[in-house]
Each structure stands twice: as structure tokens, then as C-alpha cells.
Amino acid sequence: MNGISAPFIVIQPGRGLFHLDLAALWEYRELLYFLVWRDLKVRYKQTVIGAGWGLLQPLVTMVVFTVVFAGFAKMPSDGLPYPIFAYTALLPWTYFAQAINRTGACLVGNSALISKVYFPRLIVPLSAVATPAVDFCLSFLILAGMMAWFRVTPTWGVLALPLFMALTVVTALAVGLWLAPLNVRYRDVGYVIPFLTQTWMYASPVVYPVSLVPESWRALYGLNPMAGVIEGFRWALLGKASPDFGVIAVSAGAMAMLAVGGVLYFRRMERTFADVI
């Protein structure tokens, strides 16, 4: 009769097994690392310029936006050079669009794993938002070059940058946690995502400044978490004089609610992933 010190697991219907188990997530942290590592390796093995694509995409978009919006449409840019104004927004935006694209497809793409092996299912969307973070970080190199070229000196606001980066990642994860289980049930979601990201971009201050949005609509506008994120990026990096902290605060609140709801929804749906996928 040795004391039952061994860990034991109870498997039963309902929440006993499937409540948010941070200890289990921690236990499987190495799997998270290996899934990210796998996705990066595969990508770099099959492409010639590898990481270059991650850098090229926001760069080319920035050039196009500068020609179309600054050149033709005379879009105001809060007194900043338009290229750097646009690129600062494209940094979090490109990451966000890639992350929700990947997260939306992550469960379906890993269906072999999900139907054959146990691990905390949250690992899969977590790895999907972690992988494009590498491009996200690399893109800052180009930004640094542009800041030197346009002689923009960062202010103390730059210290808040990690906070806004974290906000971007959590927002992408929150949206992904809704999209991924939906995509398991309804494959339509796969078609909706590209359309969603395109529309969402114009609902966010990527090509235009927040100051263009009428004052009375700002609070509502802030409900889009990416509005706050982008405003925060511009303030932190470019020392934009008067950021709209109201928009940032509303966005942070909206993001928190989206994230909590996303985790709950994901945990509820994950019970049937293996049966439905």
C-alpha cells in the first residue's frame, strides 16, 4: 500500500477534463516550441528567399499605399512622412492578418494530430499565432532603416512598444480562437477569412489616421481592437504628439472581452473536435 502519490486522471463527460488547465499547457510547452519550429523549417526549406517574403510583403504594400493614397488621394498622415506612417501600421497589420489566417486553418490543418494524439488543444492556435511573430520581429529591421532615412527619432514612448506588440498577438489569438473551431464545423470559414481581413483592414487606421474619424464615432471605432493597436504603434514608434488614448483604452477592453470569450468558446468546442474534424 504505497500512498497514491502517482498522478491520476479522471475521464468523464462534462468539464472535469476540459477546464482551462494552465498546468497542462505548461507541461506541453515543448510541443508548442516544436510546432512553431516545424512550421518555420518547412517554410524555409521550400522557399528560396525564406524569411525575405515576410519582409517583402509589408514593404511592397507600403510602396503601393504611398503611391495610391498619398500620391493620388492626398491622404493626410498626421504630419508624418506617409511611407513611414503606413509602414508603422502595416507592421502589426500584416502580422495580424497572417496570424488569423493561420489560426483559422490550424485545427483543420492538424486534423491528423487532433484525431490521434492527446495534448492540450490550445497548443495548436498558440503555435499558429507564434509562427508569424518571427516575421513581425524581423520587419522592425526595415522600420529602423526607414526611421533613420526619414530622421524620425524615437521618444520614450518606445518603451511601451512591447505592450502594444503583446496586444497585437493577443488580439490575433482571440480572433483565431473563434475562427478555428468554427472552421472545424463549417468549412465556409476558410473562404470568409481572406475577405474578413481585407474588410477589417479598411476598418482599421492603416491607410488613414484616426484623426480622420469623426470625434463622436471614436468610442465605437475603438471597439475594433486593431484600431487601438495601430494607434499605439504610431505613438510608441513615431512619437506622434497626441495619440487618442480613449480609442486605445476601448480597444484594450474590447480585446480582453474577445479573448476571454474566445478561450471559453474554444474550450467548449474542443470536446468534439476529434469526432467532427
Add this chain to the structure above:
Amino acid sequence: MSDVALRVENLSKRYLIGRVKDRYDTLREQIAQGLRSVFHPNGQHGEPPEIWALKDVSFEVKQGEVLGIIGRNGAGKSTLLKILSRITEPTAGRATIYGRVSSLLEVGTGFQPDLSGRENIYLNGAILGMRKAEIDGKFDEIVAFAEIGKFLDTPVKRYSSGMYVRLAFAVAAYLKPDILVIDEVLAVGDVAFQNKCLGKMGATAREGRTVLFVSHNMGAIANLCNSALWLDAGTIAAHGDVASTINSYLKGASAIVEASSPSSRIETKDVRVLDVRVRDSNGEECSTFGMGATIVVEFSVEFFRPFSSVDLALEVKRTATGLHVLHMVNQDCGFLIEKIAAGRRWFRVEIPDCTLYPAVYKISVWVGRGSTTLEHIPDAATFTMVQSGVSMRTTPLSYHSEAVFYVASKWTEV
């Protein structure tokens, strides 16, 4: 109580058959369905058709026990393993597992074709729940077990299927959980490697780990397991020691074979073979024999006309490989069958001290004259050989499954 590794209580799992279709559902259909039910609230909904893959299954597994799970396809074996591996939730009941579980429901889950063998070892190990440090420590052993040597840094998409399976199994073979759950993963790969894997699993079992093992290979079950559970249509049909459980399963199974394939017999109007029975030396019907036991086969032949003489033969082949291993004819012992009148005659064939290697075998019966076949019934009966005390070997004999007969070799140093 503390020596229980796994307790399953009234475990049930229901699948809605409609769910299967849901997979192809789209939002559009769902919305249309929603509208329909708004307009026709009392429409012909009814209960969705459902199927109980498992129904009130209860059993216990002791620590260090190796439990074989047998049953026909669709009996609920895989569902049981999926619930115990926490891949899917039960609908009712519960299971309590004391210890760390690893499950191997498929070989090579998560293998990434573009990555090299080396990279896939780490990836697959992590997927199966191994730590990087753990994989580092066993890396050389895994590579040696998989026999992939110089292809270690080649992308696995360039591997032969044999190499692929070997590598995949090698990673899994070095899992060290308290409880190991294995589905029919050995059905892949060549015979030699299968036996190597069985050997590895036998070693795992001897280290005192608890193993749950699903297989259709009765020889493997008989050798590796010390108890067996027979699932039939989602419920437990039998649970107990290996030999008797396999025995009752095979009796049930062979009845199905006979009923479903009557046309595989070559029949002529003149002769008919009936009632093929396998018995032990006490005359009891039996289908599992320890090596060295005496096997008795009895059958009757109905002659529809007189014959001046006939010959009878029994053939025994290995079910898994189809290899014919025995051929026995009445003339072997000088027994002749002559001047036969129409009517029914009974024959008895005794195979004394049968030392066929552990495996499942099928018997076919042939009646003819010279080289003319009057009647031939393939797969008329089945029996299983299991290891017994004839050999003092401690490793299961079935590892060397290309060997057919055990002989009592004498070993000395000179």
C-alpha cells in the same frame, strides 16, 4: 486498491450518425435548416439516428497487467482507446487512470514529409509527449532501432515506406509511460520488423508497465498479454485469461466465416464434408493449444455413391502469412479407405505433441482420389498456438515468426 492502474466504470460513447454528415455541412445549409424549423416547428424532426459505439463498459486493469483487446471491426475497440487517450470524451460513465498515459493509435502521427529523419524524431517525440532532453538521451538508440543510418538527414518523403514505418515505430518504442495504449499499429511494416516491435513491446511489458493492446493478431495477443477483453458491438462479450477469451472469440468469429463464405468450397455431387471439429486430447472442443499439446481434428464425410477408394488430407496454413505449414494424408500412417458404401463416415486425425510456433492457423479438408479433387473446404476450422513450457526461453517465441516448428534442440559447450 493502489495496484489498480486503470478503472473503467460504465463507460459509454454515443455517436450521432447525423454528425458524420455535418462534416460536409455548410453555414448555408445550417441556416436553411434553421429557417425550416422556424416555419415548421413540428416538422418531421424526430430523434437523430444514433449509434452507441460503447455501452456500459466496466473493467479494471492492474498495474503491470498487459491487456489484449480483441473484437471484430466496429466493435468499439478504437473508440475505447480514444477515450482512454483523452482524444474524445465519453458520453457517460468514467475512467480513472493512475499514472502517465501514452497512446500510440497510429504510427508516425505528425510526421512532416519535408523534414529530415532527425528532425522528425524530435517532432514526433514531442507530439507523443516526450521531453527534448528525453529524446536527446535516446536519440542514438532510436536511430539504431529504426535502421535508417545514413538517411538520417534525408527528408522522410524520400524514404521507402518500410523505412518510414521503422522510424515512426522506433520513436514510439522509446516512450516510457506508466500506461501504454496501443492500437493495431503493427499491421504495417514487414514481418521481420513487426517481430522486432513485438519484442520491444514484450520488453516494455516485462518492465512492469501496464499495456492495453488492440490487435487482430491472436498470436501476438496470446504471447504478449496476460488477460484479454473481447468487445462485441460496444459491450464486453468476455473478459478474463487470454486463452479462454481468445477461444470464445475465435469460436464466434469462425462461425461467421463459415456462414458468410459457403461458396468458397469446391463441391461435387458425390461427396460432402461436414462438421469439422478441433478438440484437445480429452475430446473437448478447443481452439487454443499450448505448444506440445495434442490436437485432434474430427470430421465426417457423406458419400453419395459407393467408392472403391478415396484419400483424405488436412492442410494447415498460417493465417497471417498464408504459408502452408502442414500437409497430412491418411496414407501417412498406412490407413487406407477402401470399398466405401454410400453413407456417412467419421474420421479422426490426431496430431501428437504439436510444436508449431505461436500463431493462428487454419485447417482445410480435402477429399479426393489420386490427383482428382472430390471436395475441398479451405479454412474449415481455426486454431491458435500459444507459448507453453516446452521451451525454456524467456522471450516470446513469436518474435521469430518465420520459424514454423519448435524442435527440442540440445545445447552444450564443447
